[in-house]
Amino acid sequence: MIDLSVDLCGLKLRNPTMLAAGVLGETGKSMATVARAGAGAIVTKSIGKKPRSGHLNPCVVELPFGLLNAMGLPNPGAEAFGREIAEAREGGAPVIASVFGSTEEEFAELCGLMAKYGADAVELNLSCPHAHGYGAEIGSDPDTVQAICRKAKKRLRIPVLAKLTPDTTSIADLALAAQRGGADGIVAINTLKGMRILPEARMPVLANRVGGLSGPAIRPVGVRCVYEIFEAVKVPVVGVGGVSNASDALEYIMAGASSVQVGTAVWSEGPEVFSKITGGLMKFMAENGFNSVKEMVGIAHSSRP
Amino acid sequence: MLTIHGHTDEIPNVRTILFKEKLLSKPGQFVMVWVPGVDEFPMSASHTIPRLGVTYRILGPGTTALASRKPGDRIGIRGPYGRGFTLEGERILGVAGGLGIAPLAPFLELAMTKGASAELVLGAKTAKEVLFDGRMTDAGVKVHISTDNGSAGFKGLASELAKEVLSGKKFDCIYACGPEKMLVEVLALAGRHKTPVQASLERYMKCGIGICDSCAIDGRHVCKDGPVFPDSELRTFGELGKTKLDPSGRRVSI
Numbered sequence: 067m068i069d070l071s072v073d074l075c076g077l078k079l080r081n082p083t084m085l086a087a088g089v090l091g092e093t094g095k096s097m098a099t100v101a102r103a104g105a106g107a108i109v110t111k112s113i114g115k116k117p118r119s120g121h122l123n124p125c126v127v128e129l130p131f132g133l134l135n136a137m138g139l140p141n142p143g144a145e146a147f148g149r150e151i152a153e154a155r156e157g158g159a160p161v162i163a164s165v166f167g168s169t170e171e172e173f174a175e176l177c178g179l180m181a182k183y184g185a186d187a188v189e190l191n192l193s194c195p196h197a198h199g200y201g202a203e204i205g206s207d208p209d210t211v212q213a214i215c216r217k218a219k220k221r222l223r224i225p226v227l228a229k230l231t232p233d234t235t236s237i238a239d240l241a242l243a244a245q246r247g248g249a250d251g252i253v254a255i256n257t258l259k260g261m262r263i264l265p266e267a268r269m270p271v272l273a274n275r276v277g278g279l280s281g282p283a284i285r286p287v288g289v290r291c292v293y294e295i296f297e298a299v300k301v302p303v304v305g306v307g308g309v310s311n312a313s314d315a316l317e318y319i320m321a322g323a324s325s326v327q328v329g330t331a332v333w334s335e336g337p338e339v340f341s342k343i344t345g346g347l348m349k350f351m352a353e354n355g356f357n358s359v360k361e362m363v364g365i366a367h368s369s370r371p
Numbered sequence: 372m373l374t375i376h377g378h379t380d381e382i383p384n385v386r387t388i389l390f391k392e393k394l395l396s397k398p399g400q401f402v403m404v405w406v407p408g409v410d411e412f413p414m415s416a417s418h419t420i421p422r423l424g425v426t427y428r429i430l431g432p433g434t435t436a437l438a439s440r441k442p443g444d445r446i447g448i449r450g451p452y453g454r455g456f457t458l459e460g461e462r463i464l465g466v467a468g469g470l471g472i473a474p475l476a477p478f479l480e481l482a483m484t485k486g487a488s489a490e491l492v493l494g495a496k497t498a499k500e501v502l503f504d505g506r507m508t509d510a511g512v513k514v515h516i517s518t519d520n521g522s523a524g525f526k527g528l529a530s531e532l533a534k535e536v537l538s539g540k541k542f543d544c545i546y547a548c549g550p551e552k553m554l555v556e557v558l559a560l561a562g563r564h565k566t567p568v569q570a571s572l573e574r575y576m577k578c579g580i581g582i583c584d585s586c587a588i589d590g591r592h593v594c595k596d597g598p599v600f601p602d603s604e605l606r607t608f609g610e611l612g613k614t615k616l617d618p619s620g621r622r623v624s625i
């Protein structure tokens with residue numbers, strides 16, 4: 067019997083696919099729809115203390131190999147999000163609330179609220195590349211990462227995941243800092259900072275000029291990051307970046323990811339992408355003699371001399 | 372990017388911008404219009420062949436900047452996106468409120484060339500604001516005009532005039548675009564006549580490609596699953612005519 071279910075920091079996932087933060091994650095009904103389409107868990111849009119409109123349009127550029135986005139963390143504010151989490155949970159999958167703040171106190175306060183609203187875990191956004199004063203701007207410093215994780219962890223009984231940026235010299239150092247702070251798991255990677263200039267317009271297309279690159283283009287970066295983090299830390303790792311089929315997911319799993327998140331492929335393939343990935347995983351496992359996902363986690367490391 | 376061919380003044384504060392290029396799209400689909408350095412926003416295609424055209428009301432910074440651009444200037448166009456109108460049957464009725472005629476006009480023209488017989492309830496505030504009545508008559512559509520103050524045609528709302536038109540005749544499908552309260556009325560009316568409806572909705576849009584959730588209505592996305600929805604879906608929308616999301620994702624009443 068092939069078993070696709072995984073244990074992620076104590077959360078029971080029926081399969082190792084998760085909806086990535088910021089993609090169809092602003093309203094409860096959209097998240098429930100994605101859960102019903104087969105996602106093993108749902109991560110919400112990153113939520114802050116106050117309502118925020120985000121950056122002006124254009125905030126998305128379509129590229130042949132992915133997307134460049136500068137949404138700018140739009141969100142309705144924590145207090146309006148309780149009903150969305152409740153509706154999202156009706157989809158039948160665990161709901162992980164992504165939060166962003168500019169200080170440890172702000173993160174901790176948001177975590178407390180999300181737990182009260184019924185979130186099954188929280189994901190700390192220490193990695194958004196296009197919002198001034200948030201995300202990667204504070205998440206590139208190991209001491210800050212450690213302090214934020216520590217304060218969040220103190221406040222909560224539910225698991226805390228730290229989502230890290232690849233735009234740094236050593237993502238393993240950030241992961242170690244998160245682990246020292248008590249994070250129950252590491253999520254890698256967020257988008258890579260990028261820019262698109264349209265020569266005819268003689269200017270960057272994104273209103274924010276700089277955005278985050280996602281999709282197939284960043285998968286090799288994500289897989290490398292997960293590989294390095296897996297060697298450095300003991301806590302589970304979640305792989306994100308350019309996953310759109312089972313083979314992509316297996317790259318991350320073999321690099322050391324306990325589960326994977328899918329964002330951009332929801333645009334290119336629709337929410338059906340989740341059942342496509344799980345179907346492909348079943349087939350691969352049957353053909354290669356694996357009974358559980360766990361048996362495959364990190365096996366790429368054992369091939370080293 | 373596309374090149375501006377020219378502008379036409381339509382009714383007070385409403386213009387059509389035509390591009391040199393055509394756009395292969397289905398009537399009812401929309402494009403994201405980028406005025407470089409200013410803003411990007413969704414607009415329905417009001418003209419598709421031989422050139423893409425967009426008919427817009429000058430409202431804020433984005434549309435004001437668009438109106439100031441000259442022939443030869445370049446404008447960013449992404450799309451076409453979303454689901455357009457689909458011709459069902461032969462006798463069809465359009466119901467347009469205000470600028471709602473913009474996506475309906477190319478659809479009704481196409482339907483006429485496919486042999487359909489079309490009537491249109493065209494609602495406006497005043498006689499001066501009746502848009503595309505000549506264009507529709509030229510296409511062979513039987514036009515019924517309503518104005519809020521009675522300065523042209525029927526005095527009252529488009530949905531009230533639609534009720535009269537429907538009481539005398541059976542249609543195979545109703546196509547509607549306009550204020551959401553009007554769409555709710557048309558949906559109820561069509562239900563009583565057991566006539567299918569396709570209606571085009573508007574929500575605040577950011578990505579336009581079904582990924583950011585800002586245009587969500589009851590778990591569906593106006594940019595990808597819509598903007599045109601069939602009655603079977605419209606009737607399941609608890610938010611229709613009641614609430615929408617603002618740019619931050621907060622629910623506000625319509």
Ligand SMILES: Cc1cc2nc3c(=O)[nH]c(=O)nc-3n(C[C@H](O)[C@H](O)[C@H](O)COP(=O)(O)OP(=O)(O)OC[C@H]3O[C@@H](n4cnc5c(N)ncnc54)[C@H](O)[C@@H]3O)c2cc1C
Pocket residue numbers: 123401410411412413414415416425426427428429430431432433434435470473474572573574575576577598
């Ligand atoms: C599918 C769709 C088709 C549309 N087709 C047309 C059309 O054919 N003709 C037309 O005149 N208008 C159309 N609109 C509305 C149009 O997008 C707004 O009128 C336009 O964005 C106004 O921009 P502004 O900068 O001039 O005004 P602002 O001052 O920026 O905004 C004025 C109002 O326009 C609306 N708006 C602004 N930005 C957006 C956005 N990104 N998405 C949705 N609404 C927005 C909001 O309700 C806002 O309150 C359509 C909207 C949608 C969703």
Ligand SMILES: Cc1cc2nc3c(=O)[nH]c(=O)nc-3n(C[C@H](O)[C@H](O)[C@H](O)COP(=O)(O)O)c2cc1C
Pocket residue numbers: 086087088089111112133135137139164191194229255256257279280281282284306307308309327328329330331582583
């Ligand atoms: C439109 C869009 C919005 C995003 N918003 C967030 C966000 O709010 N918080 C966050 O941590 N990551 C956000 N991300 C990053 C994704 O969660 C993910 O880390 C990244 O896109 C790489 O995965 P992918 O290639 O599968 O998209 C966003 C990505 C996209 C494309």
Ligand code: FES
Pocket residue numbers: 575576577578579580581582583584585586587592593594595
């Ligand atoms: S505008 Fe982003 S999902 Fe529709």
